[in-house]
Amino acid sequence: xxxxxxxxxxxxxxxxxxxxxxxxxxxxxxxxxxxxxxxxxxxxxxxxxxxxxxxxxxxxxxxxxxxxxxxxxxxxxxxxxxxxxxxxxxxxxxxxxxxxxxxxxxxxxxxxxxxxxxxxxxxxxxxxxxxxxxxxxxxxxxxxxxxxxxxxxxxxxxxxxxxxxxxxxxxxxxxxxxxxxxxxxxxxxxxxxxxxxxxxxxxxxxxxxxxxxxxxxxxxxxxxxxxxxxxxxxxxxxxxxxxxxxxxxxxxxxxxxxxxxxxxxxxxxxxxxxxxxxxxxxxxxxxxxxxxxxxxxxxxxxxxxxxxxxxxxxxxxxxxxxxxxxxxxxxxxxxxxxxxxxxxxxxxxxxxxxxxxxxxxxxxxxxxxxxxxxxxxxxxxxxxxxxxxxxxxxxxxxxxxxxxxxxxxxxxxxxxxxxxxxxxxxxxxxxxxxxxxxxxxxxxxxxxxxxxxxxxxxxxxxxxxxxxxxxxxxxxxxxxxxxxxxxxxxxxxxxxxxxxxxxxxxxxxxxxxxxxxxxxxxxxxxxxxxxxxxxxxxxxxxxxxxxxxxxxxxxxxxxxxxxxxxxxxxxxxxxxxxxxxxxxxxxxxxxxxxxxxxxxx
Amino acid sequence: xxxxxxxxxxxxxxxxxxxxxxxxxxxxxxxxxxxxxxxxxxxxxxxxxxxxxxxxxxxxxxxxxxxxxxxxxxxxxxxxxxxxxxxxxxxxxxxxxxxxxxxxxxxxxxxxxxxxxxxxxxxxxxxxxxxxxxxxxxxxxxxxxxxxxxxxxxxxxxxxxxxxxxxxxxxxxxxxxxxxxxxxxxxxxxxxxxxxxxxxxxxxxxxxxxxxxxxxxxxxxxxxxxxxxxxxxxxxxxxxxxxxxxxxxxxxxxxxxxxxxxxxxxxxxxxxxxxxxxxxxxxxxxxxxxxxxxxxxxxxxxxxxxxxxxxxxxxxxxxxxxxxxxxxxxxxxxxxxxxxxxxxxxxxxxxxxxxxxxxxxxxxxxxxxx
Numbered sequence: 006x007x008x009x010x011x012x013x014x015x016x017x018x019x020x021x022x023x024x025x026x027x028x029x030x031x032x033x034x035x036x037x038x039x040x041x042x043x044x045x046x047x048x049x050x051x052x053x054x055x056x057x058x059x060x061x062x063x064x065x066x067x068x069x070x071x072x073x074x075x076x077x078x079x080x081x082x083x084x085x086x087x088x089x090x091x092x093x094x095x096x097x098x099x100x101x102x103x104x105x106x107x108x109x110x111x112x113x114x115x116x117x118x119x120x121x122x123x124x125x126x127x128x129x130x131x132x133x134x135x136x137x138x139x140x141x142x143x144x145x146x147x148x149x150x151x152x153x154x155x156x157x158x159x160x161x162x163x164x165x166x167x168x169x170x171x172x173x174x175x176x177x178x179x180x181x182x183x184x185x186x187x188x189x190x191x192x193x194x195x196x197x198x199x200x201x202x203x204x205x206x207x208x209x210x211x212x213x214x215x216x217x218x219x220x221x222x223x224x225x226x227x228x229x230x231x232x233x234x235x236x237x238x239x240x241x242x243x244x245x246x247x248x249x250x251x252x253x254x255x256x257x258x259x260x261x262x263x264x265x266x267x268x269x270x271x272x273x274x275x276x277x278x279x280x281x282x283x284x285x286x287x288x289x290x291x292x293x294x295x296x297x298x299x300x301x302x303x304x305x306x307x308x309x310x311x312x313x314x315x316x317x318x319x320x321x322x323x324x325x326x327x328x329x330x331x332x333x334x335x336x337x338x339x340x341x342x343x344x345x346x347x348x349x350x351x352x353x354x355x356x357x358x359x360x361x362x363x364x365x366x367x368x369x370x371x372x373x374x375x376x377x378x379x380x381x382x383x384x385x386x387x388x389x390x391x392x393x394x395x396x397x398x399x400x401x402x403x404x405x406x407x408x409x410x411x412x413x414x415x416x417x418x419x420x421x422x423x424x425x426x427x428x429x430x431x432x433x434x435x436x437x438x439x440x441x442x443x444x445x446x447x448x449x450x451x452x453x454x455x456x457x458x459x460x461x462x463x464x465x466x467x468x469x470x471x472x473x474x475x476x477x478x479x480x481x482x483x484x485x486x487x488x489x490x491x492x493x494x495x496x497x498x499x500x501x502x503x504x505x506x507x508x509x510x511x512x513x514x515x516x517x518x519x520x521x522x523x524x525x526x527x528x529x530x531x532x533x534x535x536x537x538x539x540x541x542x543x544x545x546x547x548x549x550x551x552x553x554x555x556x557x558x559x560x561x562x563x564x565x566x567x568x569x570x571x572x573x574x575x576x577x578x579x580x581x582x583x584x585x586x587x588x589x590x591x592x593x594x595x596x597x598x599x600x601x602x603x604x605x606x
Numbered sequence: 607x608x609x610x611x612x613x614x615x616x617x618x619x620x621x622x623x624x625x626x627x628x629x630x631x632x633x634x635x636x637x638x639x640x641x642x643x644x645x646x647x648x649x650x651x652x653x654x655x656x657x658x659x660x661x662x663x664x665x666x667x668x669x670x671x672x673x674x675x676x677x678x679x680x681x682x683x684x685x686x687x688x689x690x691x692x693x694x695x696x697x698x699x700x701x702x703x704x705x706x707x708x709x710x711x712x713x714x715x716x717x718x719x720x721x722x723x724x725x726x727x728x729x730x731x732x733x734x735x736x737x738x739x740x741x742x743x744x745x746x747x748x749x750x751x752x753x754x755x756x757x758x759x760x761x762x763x764x765x766x767x768x769x770x771x772x773x774x775x776x777x778x779x780x781x782x783x784x785x786x787x788x789x790x791x792x793x794x795x796x797x798x799x800x801x802x803x804x805x806x807x808x809x810x811x812x813x814x815x816x817x818x819x820x821x822x823x824x825x826x827x828x829x830x831x832x833x834x835x836x837x838x839x840x841x842x843x844x845x846x847x848x849x850x851x852x853x854x855x856x857x858x859x860x861x862x863x864x865x866x867x868x869x870x871x872x873x874x875x876x877x878x879x880x881x882x883x884x885x886x887x888x889x890x891x892x893x894x895x896x897x898x899x900x901x902x903x904x905x906x907x908x909x910x911x912x913x914x915x916x917x918x919x920x921x922x923x924x925x926x927x928x929x930x931x932x933x934x935x936x937x938x939x940x941x942x943x944x945x946x947x948x949x950x951x952x953x954x955x956x957x958x959x960x961x962x963x964x965x966x967x968x969x970x971x972x973x974x975x976x
Contacts, residue, residue: 532944532947532949532966532969533947554817554966554969555817555818555821555962555965555966556817556820556821556824556965556966557965557966557967557968557969558841558921558964558965558966558967558968559796559841559968560793560794560795560796560841560842561793561796561842562841562858562859562918562921563855563858564613564858564864564866564871564872564873564874564881565628565870565872565881567858567872567874567879567914567918568872568879568881568904570914570917571910571913571914571917574913574917574968574971574972574975575910575913577972578913578972578975578976581972589943
């Protein structure tokens with residue numbers, strides 16, 4: 006029964022919140038693979054944080070058996086992709102593993118920036134696109150309007166659109182039939198040398214790394230010795246199989262299949278997404294195209310709140326990295342915060358996810374410093390240095406030229422928000438604007454913008470000024486010259502290195518003021534006055550103070566008050582563990598987060 | 607172990623004062639049933655405490671009870687529990703209740719200390735506070751108590767609200783000291799949970815003192831009374847000399863055992879603390895079923911006792927014993943920092959709050975309880 010002509014490999018692409026996980030759930034349910042009683046929502050989103058935020062962080066695959074109305078049996082491989090720009094490389098590897106994609110559009114939201122970005126990506130891989138309008142049950146659904154967007158904005162045939170409500174299950178069978186009828190089967194010869202594309206890797210504490218891959222040609226089975234074509238590392242295959250809801254062992258994976266390989270690979274770091282697996286004994290002449298090393302673009306330092314917890318943090322990071330190859334880190338130390346790690350992330354969302362998972366899944370209490378991008382400095386001695394940490398900012402007099410990374414930002418908005426968005430982009434030093442009018446009433450704005458301006462709350466601000474209608478996507482462009490300065494923050498005259506950061510000169514004063522104001526809100530009153538200052542070198546450019554407090558005693562404390570009083574003290578003691586002493590000033594963990602937040606509340 | 611104290615909570619008042627957070631009701635019909643329940647509760651604890659050396663009838667308004675009721679209760683207390691000969695026997699009193707007859711009766715019932723709810727010597731302020739007595743009645747009661755031979759009189763006063771200027775408050779204190787009370791409690795008005803005053807505050811109709819003002823009142827009070835020969839021995843408490851410290855109330859601050867009877871009363875001995883239901887009805891019903899009317903109990907760990915000792919000690923002029931400090935590295939250095947800020951003094955093996963330290967006592971407790 007297992008014929009390559011009856012395999013369909015597809016993924017679902019959509020803007021965030023357009024119902025991708027719900028549709029995936031529904032498709033899985035239709036196949037009867039999961040007992041209704043065992044069913045939980047967002048079945049492919051295994052991580053607590055994915056369920057909670059309604060996002061997909063890791064790629065996941067599942068093989069679904071499906072029998073068409075005509076009685077023909079198929080194997081559908083659904084590969085779920087992350088939905089955020091931070092993970093666009095993972096998305097591209099997933100798409101490369103498919104022959105088709107369901108393009109999901111929310112019936113009331115319509116086409117958004119990531120819909121476009123994902124569609125273009127899917128088209129790059131010549132995928133057969135099946136447009137699906139989801140959430141047609143919503144009262145605010147505008148099916149006609151979205152149809153038009155699909156036809157005009159996306160250039161897809163609106164006759165092929167399937168109407169669906171993943172929530173209510175309508176249209177799901179049509180989607181299954183369309184997958185069987187419209188998406189082409191994979192091609193590839195079983196008797197050719199093995200080429201399997203890695204699109205994800207997960208860590209299993211009992212089995213080591215489980216590599217998710219799509220086989221393009223050849224066959225792999227337990228006992229084979231495989232070779233990673235990027236670094237020629239070899240491993241002996243212990244097990245191969247399909248993903249059902251759990252792993253299901255098979256004799257082999259052949260051309261066209263999507264499945265997993267377990268081969269005694271210790272950590273996910275030993276695998277690279279986009280790498281090609283071949284057989285050591287009969288290697289493919291060249292790897293599959295498109296492999297690149299994922300490089301972090303946002304950097305931040307991470308410290309335990311209590312320096313006693315450093316070794317526990319080392320442990321947690323070691324475990325964490327088993328499952329997140331994109332996180333890079335090295336030892337770092339700060340005068341204010343002690344021993345910690347300098348980390349590189351794919352983007353701000355990735356940073357938040359790492360922080361949340363370390364806290365929730367690994368029980369760490371951590372402080373993260375202001376995220377920054379990687380700057381290049383040309384120095385008087387002819388050297389060029391790369392700086393991703395404000396602490397290593399070169400001596401200003403030695404800097405000949407400062408360069409900062411630029412991105413191409415694509416923003417899709419209803420036309421009426423154009424003024425507000427232009428203002429925001431110009432404020433963030435956007436240049437070289439271009440406009441497209443894909444459909445009546447909608448506008449796509451492109452700007453070249455410094456990445457450093459984007460990692461700082463740009464997305465939040467965009468959502469605010471467009472009342473949630475704006476969507477955003479970006480690509481890295483190049484490095485351009487900029488007038489950069491390092492802002493230091495001083496508490497009672499002492500520089501706190503953890504708050505230092507690099508900014509454009511024109512932005513330095515408002516940024517410094519913002520940070521000072523935020524710290525003023527977050528730092529509790531002490532018995533003495535606390536001066537908060539922002540400085541460039543020796544020049545103070547911003548200042549606020551936290552007034553001292555003088556009284557907190559309650560008038561009465563008799564028999565009935567003592568227990569309540571102690572409980573409060575116990576609670577405060579716990580809270581104090583989440584504070585950091587810098588000099589004589591106690592700073593709550595929230596202050597380190599607050600300085601990153603938006604200027605307008 | 608120091609001799610324990612016995613507290614009896616009398617949960618009845620003629621009318622509820624709008625600032626008061628203590629449990630009481632104005633339904634007199636429940637009194638007889640409650641007295642019977644009280645006797646049953648006393649019986650539960652017979653022989654379970656060593657000899658007491660203080661008795662405190664608080665409330666509520668103990669003097670609101672009829673002489674016959676008071677006499678029956680006190681008789682039952684002395685039948686049920688043993689007291690040392692020199693015990694402090696206190697009753698909280700409302701000025702308007704203190705007829706000559708009632709004062710004589712209190713004397714006969716062996717009360718040797720009266721804590722009088724004077725609150726103010728200004729009729730407009732008394733009306734604002736919802737008190738039913740007038741300033742003149744308080745003055746009369748104070749004189750009458752002296753006349754009947756009471757040698758240990760405590761007076762409660764309240765400050766810290768709009769309409770009470772610094773000058774007015776000092777005038778009230780001046781008036782108070784003319785009666786030469788052995789003990790004075792000067793409370794800053796506290797907005798207690800679920801009181802009419804808290805609602806007024808939430809609606810913005812009463813504004814609490816600003817911090818700076820509250821501090822000024824606190825310091826003025828302390829300095830005025832110290833100039834007049836009083837010892838400021840606890841945040842809100844002053845005594846003519848050490849013998850006149852409120853013996854019973856001091857037990858709360860020193861982890862000396864106490865047994866509390868009556869609705870909402872708290873008890874403490876060793877590491878155990880428990881407290882009664884806050885309802886006359888539930889209290890009576892439990893005892894009628896033969897059960898203790900205990901709402902909750904806790905068994906304190908060494909560390910909990912330690913941090914309580916620190917936080918309670920920091921409310922008192924005597925501070926707390928250094929033995930309560932943990933061996934947290936850097937703790938002594940941080941305490942030295944607080945000493946430099948003029949918050950604490952170290953001496954005689956104790957950490958002692960200064961006047962400014964008393965004001966920041968909760969914060970200091972958090973610093974010292976590491």
